[in-house]
Amino acid sequence: MTWNLGYNTDLGYTYGYYREQDPSWLDLCALIKGAAPPSLWAGDQLRYLELGCGQGLNLCLIAACHPQIEFVGIDFNPQHIAHAQRLAHTAGLHNVRFIEGNFVELGRAWPAELGRFQYASAHGILSWIGRTARDGLYACLDAALLPGALGYFSYNTLPGWLSTLPVQHLLRLWQTREGLSSLKAIELGRARFETMIQVNAAMCRVLPAMRARIGQLAKHDRSYLVNEYLHEEWTAFWFDELAAEMSPHKLTYLGTAAAGDWYLPVMLLPDWRAILNQYEDPIIRETMFDVLINQSFRRDLWIKGQTPLWLEDQRQAILNRRCVLLNRPQPKAEGQNPYQFNTSLGEIQGKPEVYGPLYEAVAAGPKTIAELMHVPVGTPATGATPAANLTLGDVLKAVGLMLHAGHIALVHEVKSDKPAKSLNRTIFNAVLAGGPYRHVIASALPWVLMVSDVDLMLCGLYLANPKVNAQQLAGLWVDRLSSLGRGLIHEGQSLTSRETMLPRAQELATVFIERTFPTWQRLGVI
Known part of the structure; x- marks a missing residue:
């Protein structure tokens, strides 16, 4: 070994x-x-x-x-x-x-x-x-x-992994028996599985979820795929x-x-809840919950x-927790309910008359759980409902879904924002040098935000050249991309020359200066 x-x-x-x-x-x-x-x-x-x-x-x-x-x-x-x-x-x-x-x-x-x-x-x-x-x-x-x-x-x-067990086993088998490098094993293995799916191999037919897993291989980071599938032991x-x-x-x-799963058992379909409620032993119950939702x-x-x-100590500790809005969900189509949450059970629809007021409340600033319990909610037909109708369980279920969706953040106080801002600066500089990072800290909360490498590079350049306008910032960015051997993608097209990159770069630089940078200042990213 x-x-x-x-x-x-x-x-x-x-x-x-x-x-x-x-x-x-x-x-x-x-x-x-x-x-x-x-x-x-x-x-x-x-x-x-x-x-x-x-x-x-x-x-x-x-x-x-x-x-x-x-x-x-x-x-x-x-x-x-x-x-x-x-x-x-x-x-x-x-x-x-x-x-x-x-x-x-x-x-x-x-x-x-x-x-x-x-x-x-x-x-x-x-x-x-x-x-x-x-x-x-x-x-x-x-x-x-x-x-x-x-x-x-x-x-x-x-x-849930039953349909993918053969994927892991065969990828590792091909790698070890054929002496393949890890990257070669992933690429060759993906092609082999796609062929098996095309010819409707019996294994793929009886394990239909395997198709989705194979389809995702091309979308994942290669480092993740190697670390997910190609270990000697895997459980x-x-x-x-x-x-x-x-x-x-x-x-x-x-x-x-x-x-998002805090209250999922009570959201199960009635027939599923009836099955789950047959079991009192907590270990069996948890296992059967996994069975029901795969x-x-x-x-x-x-x-x-x-x-x-x-x-009472539990209740007070929960009531004192604070959260704040990061981004508000938008409807996918006109007239569609924007409050849709993906969970282990699938998509859950939130009631607009409840979630709308809650999002409005956290948009106005950090709110404790106690304060959210006093947000008036209602229906378009009846108007506002007394705040007492919003129970602690109602609020926690909503907060769980909103946290899970990345729409809100938990807020806590720290004595200094210097460590967060110092790490952010390090990340900006590293991304300008070609680093792979995609996160920064909103030190005013503090909370970690997932952001694009575009904004990270633009921020690093803008902090180093604070007096430039969008056109000048775009030029600096394009020069940096070229030095890294990279280009831009716009509407499915690859832009590699300076002439083709500049117009798109200026559009993105304008959005960054006018919208993203002020937001990041407010959140304490910079």
Whole structure:
């Protein structure tokens, strides 16, 4: 066995951000399930551990949003850690550090200097490592987690992955038996599956969901595809299987960290609810919920010994949480309901007479959950309904869907916005140099925003040349794109020469200066 323990390291992992790992998000999820989050009982000594931190961008973004928390990221891939350490150093982040470490070795002897933590997270890791490494990860959690700590784990789930199990198996088989590089295995494998679909191979016929999965291969980042499919060991879990693995390590399932799924069981079709309600055992019930909706990916919150939280304390802690509007949904067609939310169950329609006033309220500024309970709602026929008709459950269901859709953000206070703005500057400069980042922090909230590389490059150039107009900014941008060997895409056409790029570049630069830049100033991006 080599140092990678069967994990494919041909390409580094993607440069992503996963909002469910944010402590503020985890705290609210815990509160809704009646558990006291660490922020209520640990004072100002909060510590957060990410196992399998990848490139480290995710943890740097979260750390910059929470400068009062100490963060530690661990990954066994030196390429990942080298990038993470450089990013944190360049941005001047003093509350995060990265360590190259193997779960198996760390689990055998957890370094005393790493200490213990109130939060731990592992995004996707459980599905991509073998049992030996997984046992090492659990041993790390045994040593690192304090009583009452929260653990976030996301992983591939059955039955939703059943139709794709052959895809992973065959891709890996072709790679190993034919000696293919990882990229070649992905490209050749995609072509082979497309041929099998075209000839209506029996396997593809009886597993119709496989067609959609194959169709998505061409749209995904190659680093993601290699890391998703081409490991020596790969596991999609039934929920009860993972619960059985967690149990010996004193970890109890608390609830979903997918905000859009907080109240999903009560939204099931009546016949489905009747099936689910047959089961009282929580493990069977959760597994059967996955069966009913064909769950393929779970974002779970677990707890190591639940800290008591009395009912009134829970209610007050929830009521004091604040949220603010990021963007308001627009109807896809004239006369269509704009309040449509994609969940694990499918698309859910929000009532305009309820969601319209709620969006208006958060658009006016940050609002607590308590304040949202007093927003007048009603129907066009009856007019406003008394605020008492909007229950805490109603508001939390709406807030969960709005958070899940990325329409609102959770707001918390920090003493300084310098870490967030410093990281943003580092990101602007890196993207100008050809870096792959696509996120910045709205330090006024603070909250991480997903943005385009277009706006990141334009912002970096505009900050360096604040007196230029749109035409001049466009020229600077086109010159930078040319130096990177890149062009623009407009209406399906590739623009590569300076003459063809400039008109489109000026259009985008004008929008940036007139709209995006003032918005980013208001949000504290710059």
